[in-house]
Amino acid sequence: MKSKKLIFLLVIFIFVGAAVFFNIAASNKSMNNEISFSNVFQVVGNVTSSANRGIGSILPIDGMDEKELGDEIKKRYRQYNYPHLEKDRTYLNSLLRNAEWAKHKKFDYEIFVEETFEANAYALPGGAVVVTQPLLKTVKSESELMAIIAHEVGHIENSHCFNAVKFEILTKKLNLGSLGKVADVAQNILLRHSYSKTQEAEADDYAFEVIKNSPYDIMAVSNSFKSLLEYDGINRNAHLSILEDYFQSHPSLEQRIEKFAAKANAWKKRHPENDRYIGRENLAEKISFLEKDFGLKERTSFIQETIQLPGQPRQ
């Protein structure tokens, strides 16, 4: 028994040593040393988010139903395709192809540009992504824009939008009127906040994976949050009470910046030879780097051809 105990203690102290060493040796100037309930809510939100997914899985609705709803939504948004927004729209949709290659949903994605005062982007069920015009001025490069688009696609691919309107889709399918909308609204009011951060985290992870498997700068995700933070001008999540923190739909930007910067740095260290595109000029000119540098408009085997192409990061 004594020898078992000694072995056990030895193992424990190895872990202790490792934890101490790496915490000291690694970058220890954390941007965020504050107490935040956001992370706990994110983890706990896993449970309600999983339950929400589970309900969506059981209901007799699938991607084709979402597609039908999405087609209606796109049809409505196409009415607002004003000519002066056409260039932005075309540019964004060309970038969309870079995020679409890994889609599992059986519908096409389409981006619409909205004229508002706030920089924002949001996803709608059925493949519609809306980007506001101020957002195009907030981000600093095409890679950052790509990260945001991938984030929104991530929401759709992970069925976040679908689960938010699942009852509406169901009652529409069964011709039961607007009862489903009421159910969705009720569910969103009661439960959405418990897992909205979880869903944002999933979409962030999705965006990071898309960027990782693309030729874009691996820091794009982190940099896009930095740009948004600068745009915002304030530390939004500082000194929030536990209730206020709960009702925030997103994790704090500082945390997201730190998280994806750490991941990106770790990836860079493992792949030191890999050059990536940033795309500042492309954003300014509203022409994607594939079209500008390689004359390619429609892509299918994106990764295989572009990752292997030599080149320096484009500014």
Place this chain on the structure above:
Amino acid sequence: MVVSILVVVFFLAVISINGSINKANLRINKLEDELANMKQALKGQAKTNKVKAEMIIEEKKAEIIIEEVVRESVKKPAAPKQPKSPRVEEKVSFWAKLEKLFAGNATGVIGVTAVIIGIIFLAIYAAINMGPLARFIVVCGFSVFFYGLYLSLKRYSFWESIALWLRTASGVVFLVGCIGASQFTYMKWIYDDMQAWLFIVLGVFVNIAFGALSKKELFATVHVVLSLFALLLIPFTYLSFVIAAAICFIGMLMTLGSRKWDVHIAVVNASFMLLNIFWAMNYYTVWPSPYALTIALCLFVALPCILSHYRKIYQGWDNKALISHIIIWAALGINLYIHSRGSIWSTIGLGIGAFATFALSYYGNKIKAEWLYVCDRMVSLALGVLTCTSLYKFDFEYYQMAFYASIFSVIFLKLNTYVKNKMVFNINNFVVLIGYIVFIPLLFLSETVDKEMFMYIITSYVVNIVLYPSIENFARREAYGFEIDDTAQKGTSTFMNLFFALHIITAAYLTSAIALSNGIWFIAAFLMGLSAIFFKGYYKNALVDSTVAFIAIVTSAYYMILIYFKKYDLWINVELAAIVIITGAAMLRFSWSEKLKRHSYKSGILILWSLLMFAAYKFTIPYSTMLTSVLWLLVFLIGSDIKEILWKNTVPAGEKGSPAYLITMLSKVSFILFIVRFCLVDLGNHTMLLDVLPARFATEILSLLALVYWMVFGTKLNGEYIKKCINGMLEAFLVLASFYIFAEVRIVEQGTAFAILALVSLFVGPKLGSYNRVTMYSFLLFFIALANVGFVSSSSATPSRLIYDQVWFRSMITVVLSVIFALSAYRKLAFIEGNELAALNKLALSVKSLLVKYDARVLIYPLFLAIAFFLYRGFDKSILSVLWMVECFVLFMISIIIGRSEYRVVSMYGVAGIFIRIMFFDLRGQDFLIKAVIFIIIGCILITMNAIYNKYKYRYEK
């Protein structure tokens, strides 16, 4: 012929045995002669040779003994035959029989059907590039191929069943080819009608021949039914009908001899009926009437089937044959109705049918087939009643039809008194009563009242007066009819006497309606009443007294109502109960010591501990925010050994407020503080460990190890309170591990993580002594893993083309681990359900009671349900049916391996459901090649299941 062969064999055996005996006798005689000669020779020889000679003699004697033994063994009579044990009919439930029928037979049927459909699709797919004749040849080639497989496999007993199915498939494919040669657009190379019919007849003939050659009921049925349905692929003509009738007739012929193929004959007739219904729905308006030919064909099919039951092998009571007989009659009735709608000659036909069936039923009684007699007698009664009701075609009033039906049934009842059969009598009696219940009110409800009505009621009354006494006497003598038990009389009665009162009241009513026109009707009514009193007194039936009084009261009330025209609207309000909401709450029970003992060293402990914790925080922050958590964990860890030192060196050692107890509590507080800090601060720290994992991963592992250390090494002390504190660390460990999984692991991998945790808990649990309740928790973790793989992870997405990044791949790992868990847990069920589990709390107890109650179902059903959902969400719909079928097959194999028939039943239901899905979903909008592959794979799986079931069904418990 069989007897002759047996006789010949018997004689041959006798002859051979006789021959053996004779040979032995000859040999003995020869040896005895040699012995005698040798003895003779010995007498003349020298003494020294005598020993040698005696040895030889002994040898000869031994040979003789051996020969005699041989002779005796040949003559030995055969061992007496054991008397045959009386056949004990096992009572098997209806569902068990149905399931056995489905698993043993229907899966093979469905499997072959699926393979055939798949081949058809394959043929269609392949045929796009071929000419029609070539396509026909390809189809025939498939048929030959199947037949070849049958020939090669039929020699092996294991494959016999499959071989027969393959021959079935061969026949059906050939039939489809023959039909397609003239009907299907892409295979049509015959344009002449005569040639087309020849090919169709050839295909049907081959199919039917296979059915007849099989000499098995199931295959005969399949071939006949498939041949009938094949005719639906051709535009219907009279010739189709003739061929269909011929098929059914041949199908009937297959049942003759000593065969009792009741199911076959019922299915054949039902199929012919469906064919007729199909014709009625699609071709009714096309053909002219009357349909003499079709009616004749319907009779041609049904009558031999009906007569085929009139064989001595159907003696006694046979439920299966009864149902089959009823189905034949019903099918015939529906067929004739379809073909004779609107004809006024149906009345005559029904009448003849009633008479003929009545006569036929006597023969059933003669051959002592009681069920046949009952059935046909009832059919005769039904036909007679139908004859009466068909009089509406001749503009008879309802009450007139009811009158004839009632009178008919009374006469019928009288005729049934000549053959003693209680069931027939009672049913007929019931029909009589119903007849009058219908007839008499119709008189009341008739729009006009006239003298003719009065004649009907009098005629009915007279018939009853004439026939009723003999019928009633018969009933009471034989104890037929309804049981009565009143003070006046015990026994049985037909209760027809009740209707005497009704007759009188009706007559009174009619009289009141028409009395003003002619007073003589009053006299008739009065005479009727007088005769009723006579009969009431004669039979002394108190029930009749009370019934009459009751009816009199009701009648008076009726008159009063009529007079005053009162109407009562009866309505009922129904209110539903309110919804009950159940809330629950959990309470944590804190047990703190109420008073800490004021000993100085305890104060010291407190102060030291506080300083340690604060210092750990203060001095690590400049280096890393996560180091504080690590040090707090170390404080928690060392508390385990410190408390032991205090236990040895202080008194009292085991009380609630003792130093050791205090240390335990403070250690727990350290751990709680660690948890709080970790959640609020460290979770947001994304420092990477070796650029691969988050650094907080090490802290997480450390926290779990610290808990394990406490659990394993911390309970050496005997203090009850301390042990209680430590005991709960198991739950803390599991909750913490789950929290870490949710925090660190991606959603697609969470199922795998929980499955691994479940496996570890299951394997390690029984060895953990007082913590072996973790075995119970392993099931909860298993359910979480299943919920994740079935309902959650399938809706996730990963933007990667690499296979190991795909959701389905990660989920497959979870599925594999879950299957391993299920198999391992199944083996440990005895341990779990036993009494070796220690310190069970409510949660663990509830899991245990679930396992005790539902046994392996707790493992198998959730596992397969989760897999079904995972397949549904994770794979393309075009292959879903195949995947689900494979799953059902696996469940089926599990049922055979562990010998539990319940899972076999569930897998069979799954198979049935999937097949319905295939018919209604998979057929739509898919490419022919995919359809073909799906159907062929599913068909092969079903055929394999059928063969395996028939081979291993002995393994199932009774």
